[in-house]
Amino acid sequence: MAKSTVEKSSVRLKTVLDVLAEGTWSEKSLNAGEVLAEAIVRVPLDVREAELLSGGIPRGHKSLTTATAKLVKAGWLIKGRSGWTITEDGLRATVAFAKPEQFAEALAEGTPVPADTPLPTAPAKKAPARKAAAKKVLEEAAPAEVAEANASTAKASPKNDVAAKTASAVDKLEQPAAVAIAGDFNKILGAPEDWAPQYDEAQMKFNSRRKVWTLAASLPAGFYTYKIALNRSWDENYGAFGVRDGANHELHHDGGKVTFTYDHSTRDIVTA
Numbered sequence: 020m021a022k023s024t025v026e027k028s029s030v031r032l033k034t035v036l037d038v039l040a041e042g043t044w045s046e047k048s049l050n051a052g053e054v055l056a057e058a059i060v061r062v063p064l065d066v067r068e069a070e071l072l073s074g075g076i077p078r079g080h081k082s083l084t085t086a087t088a089k090l091v092k093a094g095w096l097i098k099g100r101s102g103w104t105i106t107e108d109g110l111r112a113t114v115a116f117a118k119p120e121q122f123a124e125a126l127a128e129g130t131p132v133p134a135d136t137p138l139p140t141a142p143a144k145k146a147p148a149r150k151a152a153a154k155k156v157l158e159e160a161a162p163a164e165v166a167e168a169n170a171s172t173a174k175a176s177p178k179n180d181v182a183a184k185t186a187s188a189v190d191k192l193e194q195p196a197a198v199a200i201a202g203d204f205n206k207i208l209g210a211p212e213d214w215a216p217q218y219d220e221a222q223m224k225f226n227s228r229r230k231v232w233t234l235a236a237s238l239p240a241g242f243y244t245y246k247i248a249l250n251r252s253w254d255e256n257y258g259a260f261g262v263r264d265g266a267n268h269e270l271h272h273d274g275g276k277v278t279f280t281y282d283h284s285t286r287d288i289v290t291a
Contacts, residue, residue: 027062029123031083032090034058036113039096039105044141051103052259052266055083060262069264071253077264084266089126111136192284195249198223198232200279200288201256202245202267208236216248216256223281232281240274247281247288261286 038057059080068079090096095109115136116122124130199216200223206213210220223232244267249255258265268288270277281288 026119026123027065027068027079028082028086029126030119031058031062032086032126033113033116033119033122034061035083035087035090036095036105036109039103040110040113040139043105043110051098052269054103055080055087055266056259056262058083059265076267080266093126093129107138108132110138114139192230194225194230194283195255197249197251198225198281198283199248199251200234200245200281201248201253202243204236204238204243204245207238216253217251222251223279230282230284232283233278235276235278237276238272238274240272243270243272244268245270247286257286257288 035054035058038054038061064077064079068077068082070078072078072081087096087098090109091098093109093112095106095112097104097106111132112122112125115132116125116130125132199218199221201214201216201221203213205215205218205221208220210218212218215221223234225232246265246267247257249257255263257263259268263286270290278291279288280291
């Protein structure tokens with residue numbers, strides 16, 4: 020079991036770099052919560068790793084968060100206030116140590132990345148077969164037929180119709196009985212303890228018009244972590260990017276009023 024756990028940890032650490040590398044190809048900005056959540060999705064937690072610790076954080080998630088310090092020490096990852104960044108050496112490490120066992124050994128022994136290792140290249144994007152075939156048919160069709168097909172498609176799928184269907188789906192969505200923000204600032208809100216979704220002080224209020232849940236509070240300046248917990252328990256909870264049992268949300272707060280807004284259709288939260 021111990022060996023299996025170590026191997027999984029190494030694979031997840033490599034996955035962290037892989038996810039960050041992919042982010043550079045797509046020019047998509049990734050924060051720590053999203054990176055960790057994706058690593059766990061690709062290398063799922065086992066039963067023991069999924070056990071929640073006293074802070075409401077899965078054991079495996081906490082272990083992975085701690086283990087990422089090895090990537091920083093190796094010079095492959097930089098943890099900044101605005102997010103995580105893979106270094107050029109980190110990018111080359113995904114190529115030089117492509118196999119999990121090679122990666123684990125290099126990380127454990129502090130093996131430097133060979134200087135002649137090339138940077139990874141983004142995979143070529145291929146158009147889906149169906150779309151390519153449809154495009155070919157349209158290209159071979161007469162101009163008038165193409166125009167008629169485009170007009171027909173536009174008429175059949177107007178944007179306002181899509182918006183109407185989306186709004187209808189949100190309206191019909193069954194809302195939870197209660198939504199709480201459970202985190203390390205619950206005592207500041209007046210609750211007896213932190214990370215406890217059962218208390219009234221942690222509950223959000225439902226806005227029936229906007230179909231969202233909100234909670235406004237005044238917090239001292241600092242760094243806070245929290246999750247969304249439904250129905251006053253941890254049985255169903257959501258972390259960063261709406262991932263169930265996912266990574267903690269993070270808040271770097273300058274001090275003062277902050278409003279949390281939870282949307283049950285996305286299971287995600289925004290602050291303002």
